[in-house]
Amino acid sequence: MAVNYKITVVRQFYIHSYKAILITVLSFSAMLGNAQIPTGAPTGNISKEASADPPFSDECSVQDVFPQQSRAECAIVDLPSPGSISGTIVDRSGKVTVGADVRLTYKDRTFRQQAASGNNGQFSFSGVPPGNFQLTVSAPGFTTKMFSGKLHPAQVFLVPAIALEIGNVQTNVQVRASTADVAQAQLKEQEKQRVFAIIPNFYVTYLRNPAPLNTQQKFRLAFKTATDPVTFIGAGVYAGIEQAGDRYPEFGQGASGYAKRYAAGYADAAAGIFIGNAILPSILKQDPRYFYKGTGTKRARLLYALSSSVICKGDNQRWQPNYSFMLGSIAVGAISNLYVPANNRNSAALVFQNALIRIGQGSLGGILQEFLIPRLTPHVHRQRSSRDHEP
Secondary structure, three states, X not given: OHHHHHHHHHHHHHHHHXXXXXXXXXXXXXXXXXXXXXXXXXXXXXXXXXXXXXXXXXXXXXXXXXXXXXXXXXXXXXXXXXXXXXXXXXXXXXXXXXXXXXXXXXXXXXXXXXXXXXXXXXXXXXXXXXXXXXXXXXXXOEOOEEEEEEEOOOOEEEOOOEEEOEOOOOOOOOOOOOHHHHHHHHHHHHOOOEEOOOEEOOOEEOOOOOOOOOXXXXXXXXXXXXXXXXHHXXXXXXXXXXXXXXXXXXXXXXXXXXXXXXXHHHHHHHHHHHHHHHHHHHHHOEOOOEEOXXXXXXXXXXXXXXXXXXXXXXXXXXXXXXXXXXXXXXXXXXXXXXXXXXXXXXXXXXXXHHHHHHXXXXXXXXXXXXXXXXXXXXXXHHHHHHHOOOO
16 A cells, blocks of 8 residues: 555656646747747737737838837828819809909818919819818909818819809998088078067178178178168168258158158168178179177277278188278269269268268177177077087
8 A cells, every 4th residue: 555655646746747847848938939030920919919000011010120110100191182172253144253362261270272263263272181161252342252162182173153242332422512502501590690689680690610602692691681671660760860850951851751861761771782792792702791700809809890891701711801891882972972962962072981981880880790799689699609619
């Protein structure tokens, strides 16, 4: 029994030793195979590992063959091939549009190109990368048109004809009233001016830069003044005063004498109005109105008012000698000799003397217009207020 037991132990020892040696040899062979890989076809395990990497060229299939070169440098980059885009720009009627601005852009890229349609209305872009693109077409007088598409690699993209619509044309028209229209509107306001809301005060303007009057407007203003009821009443009062003082005895008394005095008085007034404020101003291109100053020192305003009978503003808006008023004063004195009694007709010297008196009265009227009458004319307050807001 003892001998058999020993034989069994020895046999098991050899069996375990053989297994250990076999395992050691196999492990060594595997290590040796991994360390020295032949240049031929790779093993199955290596192929599985290599299949996970990006494709490489035949010249560098494995990094271990050329350890100084990285796998990234050996990789082949497959860039997509560029394409081209072309098309034609036309108008609504189908005629080609020359010189239209065509812009090519991408929504997710910075790539941009720009071209203009040629004589045949065509445009073209080359070397265009694939992807979703957008064309923006614009031309003067037309609305902007947009076209979107997708370009594939190496594709020649022909854009359908892009028809531009006629744009909305905005024209700014500045309508300005003529000088005559402006003067007419201002004249209507002047005709509302009345001292104490009764006595006409038409021949004064309170505007800073009023429009000049034309010939028709000068005669209209004269006619309105001459035919105003207050003018007729004034002539009647003046004739009554003359009759009470027995001026022009040749006219006599009673209704006949009063009528003659009334006619002579009204003739003087009408002659002065039409000759000095309409006829001569139209011929000499002068404005018969008094231009209210309203600013400056009292002394400056007083001198301005005193000079109003000898200095006036012309239709050219420049100051000049008031020939209309001075010659009109002489003409009225001379015309009155035609209808007053022979014994009361004035000599040439007396005509000029009366003309000087009339000119002095004009200066006095200027002072009243500058300092007093505006306060007594209700309609003037609104005009003076608007005058303060003029540029």
